[in-house]
Amino acid sequence: MPPKADKAPQVCLCAHECVSYARMGRKTVRFRCHSCGHCCTDVVCLPTPWDVIRIVRNTGKLPSQFLEFLGPDEISEVDDNDPTWLVCGTKRYLMALKRGKRGCYFLNKRTKFCKIYEHRPILCRLYPFKVQETRKGKFNGFTLHKDVGCPRHRDGEVETKPLHRLYRQDCGNQRDYEDLVRAFNKREYPGKKPSDFIKLFVEVKCTR
Ligand code: SF4
Ligand code: SF4
Numbered sequence: 001m002p003p004k005a006d007k008a009p010q011v012c013l014c015a016h017e018c019v020s021y022a023r024m025g026r027k028t029v030r031f032r033c034h035s036c037g038h039c040c041t042d043v044v045c046l047p048t049p050w051d052v053i054r055i056v057r058n059t060g061k062l063p064s065q066f067l068e069f070l071g072p073d074e075i076s077e078v079d080d081n082d083p084t085w086l087v088c089g090t091k092r093y094l095m096a097l098k099r100g101k102r103g104c105y106f107l108n109k110r111t112k113f114c115k116i117y118e119h120r121p122i123l124c125r126l127y128p129f130k131v132q133e134t135r136k137g138k139f140n141g142f143t144l145h146k147d148v149g150c151p152r153h154r155d156g157e158v159e160t161k162p163l164h165r166l167y168r169q170d171c172g173n174q175r176d177y178e179d180l181v182r183a184f185n186k187r188e189y190p191g192k193k194p195s196d197f198i199k200l201f202v203e204v205k206c207t208r
Helices: 049-059 122-126 160-186 196-206
Strands: 028-030 067-070 086-088 091-097 129-133 139-144 157-159
Touching (some): 049 196, 086 160
Antiparallel strands (some): 028 157, 086 091, 129 139
């Protein structure tokens, strides 16, 4: 998500210099966030395990304080085949940031700013930008998502290089996430709960 505070976007957490960036088409995308609040109030944020660990380390909060696990009836527009569904017996769940009637757990309801701006999930940092690919599936730049509810104001300019770094980082995180979910879904035991997934990824991360 673009900045919701009066500071420059915190965009790059990635240690890798981008190798394909030089071949990218557009160096900027026309956009300016007008802080309408839609993305922090009406949209469910799905963090990766690495987002969760970063938030825990930097806020001191327990994952159980800010995470919830949503069933198919509680979330729309996620493909049935999405590889991050956590399977517990006959049920399945997606890991999400908790939300209330007035939006995300981390939204300051008074100021409408993100309370963990420096540590927010990568998904929030990339919103509402969408990767463009060539016909051969090669990365080709960014545009704005059409169907995510953002009003997509075009009166600003955002550099695509930091977005590309985030995108690469997110691709790696998503691959790790899918591996962890596969390992979790293979385990079957009485009383299995989606929140057990947290223990699994904290264990794996701590042994790395
Ligand atoms: S973590 Fe912050 S930026 Fe992301 S949805 Fe919540 S309030 Fe918005
Ligand atoms: S929906 Fe778009 S304009 Fe509104 S706060 Fe989010 S990024 Fe900014």
